[in-house]
């Protein structure tokens with residue numbers, strides 16, 4: 001599964017069709033990510049559950065033994081528009097949770113309480129891990145709020161607490177890193193943090209050093225602002241590792 005107490009590089013997959021998604025995974029495999037994220041909100045045919053499950057099979061055939069994270073990102077938190085409503089989304093996640101190719105699910109902390117509960121139940125009854133995440137595409141909340149968000153994810157039963165923010169200046173970037181370091185010491189679950197956009201790129205390279213266990217990198221296509229290609233991230237991480 002994922003490396004604990006160490007960084008895992010995750011490459012999102014954003015294709016719109018079964019063919020695109022499968023080809024994307026196939027071409028990223030040689031780049032050796034630690035994890036794939038299927039950002040299924042970009043998929044054009046989510047309403048057809050059987051087609052989604054079939055696509056998981058084709059991903060399974062090409063992804064080697066690299067774990068797969070399944071995410072349908074809400075539009076309010078940076079996702080694409082989908083062809084399904086909220087209740088269909090939760091039902092689909094429940095079906096996906098039972099699929100053997102999927103190891104982890106990502107769901108937003110700010111989704112309706114009963115839906116978070118259902119996704120949590122789907123994850124634990126299928127032995128899958130759950131990331132509860134929070135994205136702020138406008139700003140960086142106060143340090144107290146960021147701590148509270150990560151703690152809330154733990155309280156709601158997440159296996160990983162994730163926080164993505166948008167910095168307006170370098171102080172915001174430093175606060176995110178400080179919160180990461182503090183949360184790593186005080187929470188009982190691992191944290192995943194990043195500051196988005198160019199100002200935050202340093203967190204994609206180095207937040208792991210402060211305790212974040214996943215960093216998202218471009219395999220073929222970016223899924224959020226500020227991600228850098230996996231080949232370059234690999235070198236940067238290796239460089240710090242060598243001398244730390």
Ligand SMILES: O=C1C[C@@](O)(C(=O)O)C[C@@H](O)[C@@H]1O
Pocket residue numbers: 012037039071073078106133135164194196216223224225227
């Ligand atoms: O939540 C995250 C983190 C992310 O938003 C990022 O900023 O790298 C990228 C998304 O694909 C992923 O689901």
